[in-house]
Amino acid sequence: MPSSDDFVFNRRGILKGSAAMLAGAMLSGTAEASSAPFIQNVNANSGPSKLKITDLRYAVVEKPGPSPCVIIRMDTNQGVYGLGEVRDVAGPNYAMVLKSRLLGENPLNISYLFQKIQQFGGGARQAGGVCAVEMALWDIAGKVYNVPVYQMLGGKWRDKVRVYADTTESMDPKEYGQRAKERAQGMGLTWIKMDLGINVLEGIPNAVTQPAGLSRWERNSLPHPFVATEVTDKGIDRLCEYVAAVRDAIGMEIPLSMDHLGHIGVNSVIRLGKAYEKFNLAWMEDVIPWYYTDMLKHITDSMPTPTITGEDIYNIEDFEKLCANHAVSKIHPDLATSGGIKQTHLIGDMAFKYGVPMAMHFAGTPVSCMANVHCAAATQNFLALENHSLDVPWWQDLVEGIEKSIINKGFITVPEGPGLGVTLNEDVVRKHLRAGTGYFEPTTQWDSVQSWDDALFS
Template identity: 35%
Template sequence: MRDYANHEHHRAPERDVRITGIDTAVVSGNFDWNLVRIHTDAGVTGTGEAYRGAAIPEIIDYIAAFLVGENPLDVERLFRRMVQELSGHGGTTGKVVTAASGVETALWDCAGKLLDLPVYQLLGGKFRDEIPVYVDLHAGDAYAVDHGFTQYGDEEAYTPEAYADTAERALELGYDAMKFDLDMPRDNESDPMNGRLSAADVAAKVDVVDAVVDAVGDRAEVAFDCHWDYTIDSAKRLARALEPYGLLWLEDAIPPENAAAQRELARSTSTPLATGENRFRVHEFRELLAEFTVDVLTPDPTTVGGLAESKAIANRAEEQYIPFAPHNVCSPVGTMAVAHLCGAIPNAAYLEFHALEVDWWDDLIARSGSLIDDGTIVVPEAPGYGIELNESVVREHAKHVDDGFFD
């Protein structure tokens, strides 16, 4: 087995730093946000975030056992070490890569602070000062997540008028790009198992899209998300029916595992298609990109392998002239990490924001003003990600905080 532990012994004294601990905190926002903190013998800490949900702190505890004593500046080597050490635990995909992604994003923040540079600079430099954001929306109370699983709202929440009213609100808040969920409870009425849409189901979705597009006019770009729900025949019918509306994209219309099926869907419609959030590491994007099965690529950096892995994926997408619009359901920590990534890649299009309903979202970090202003995020010039946690807010909303997290 390859050994990615540190075998190098020549380093300038000021960069001869060691990891002394890795701690986690789980903050209950609209999802369970997994925050990760790395401590060093230089007194510098780095903070990152892994994708939402269960089991991440336990995996990171396992990772800490072999990363303590390593140099945090060797970010990409340490990511490879995590993957290799966890290879017997499904380490090339799933939750273990998600946990490693959280550690990797914390390492970048730590490295930036140690070297007195913003993370975008460490990733190769800046292409843009501001990152355009699209806001993920739901019509009224159409969709609620408590522990992260699906919980549909009442049928009246899915009227075209409810979607249009929410779109108008987003415009008032300064967003010129937005995305709505297009899956509805009625999709499951004829058969909750087979993923097929009736003609009436497709017509109901077209009515929603028509109402939203009519409401925003040319003031905003609009995308719709299907959450990998439909059979290929239903996805084709839906995508074709939406062709007249000039959508930003239609996202995850079919399940993610079969790249050939995604290619077949792409060949059948002129509606731009987006996918990518359910794939792990650069290897799982090869067929999607090589076969031109997608118009917009949407990996989630906090689950796919971190910032360096995401940059490698973005580079491969750029080779195919495909834009990169990362999926993001993070707290301000993960959101800012991905903003630095988007600042450092040429083909970044939009960054997702998925916490409009969390009125204390900005309070999680110690700063004045909103992180997102008029639909954009300014990439900070301060070292690391340029943000620091607000300890009292973390503790107020935490489901779990390691004893050493704030030490």
């Protein structure tokens, strides 16, 4: 039996010989992939240490869901480019104001660049530019190092990502149920979401208690506690008819979520949550604004139906406040608001620590969708990813790089190509550009700094 000294000697000899062979191969230019995988796996057209951002352009796509949707393209001095997407229903300015802070920078310094531009983001659509840039940086990094984004986040927990989707409302409960059934049986979805709010009670006497003469802003935009709107027993019974019709159509096995309740008071939310108990909902979404932590906790603690919020939250600290206080049952960040791919992954890891599951809100093109898919694949406590474009026949044709349909029987297969794993189908994108806009035209008007509020990084 060889001694431990023999093992040490032999191991050192092997290592020494391997190093000599590798050095010789590198000098002679004949290193094999098996000898130098760290060289072989790097994009041969790029020199990572000398990579620089040279341009940032955009194209505005109309109606792939909520519109417009702004796709950005970040170019470099080595021909490698990255794609990102500003959150739906936001403008390109959110991203383009960042261009002057990015030109000349190495796009592989993702954390540094995120810190540099983070101050220009905010809640909801205000974060769209920062997040779009962050997506594009990860796309470039994956292409340079020839790995999918999920791998750079630590690897994947799953090969397929579950999709859930809204069901188009109907004033007829039975028709509403049939539409949900088509989602489940026709499209193969294994998670359904229904929009159901007090709008379906309009015209029904004694269903809602509400001050007369409220303006549209007061009814739809004023935070819930200040609208003085409550649902009566009659109204609750009618709303339950809709949920019952959907459950009758899809059965009890499929998770069913609910959104867009309307701006109703805390007491009405709790009463509805109790009435919906028999339908075993996966969650009631955004029942009041997310920043009312104490009231959210009161609601969550007072009813059996789970709660969820998060699509308009930007900072991880705000998510942690909700999770640490168990103010909601689940969270659902929108990656195009919650800081992009890495920050959303960190939000998921943080929530896991508190025992809180994470779904993901998404509406937009396949570019942002793939950013979500990579994040979801790498996040342990992920549940399901929303999609608002199931009824748009050309949605999946906006990109190339995936052999079959992006969504197949309610799941998206995680791409294995480098970066986000998709490229744009130029012909289809051009066909669906917003009227009066071009395809990644020059944006030199954004080359110079237009405000001096980033002294820390100047």
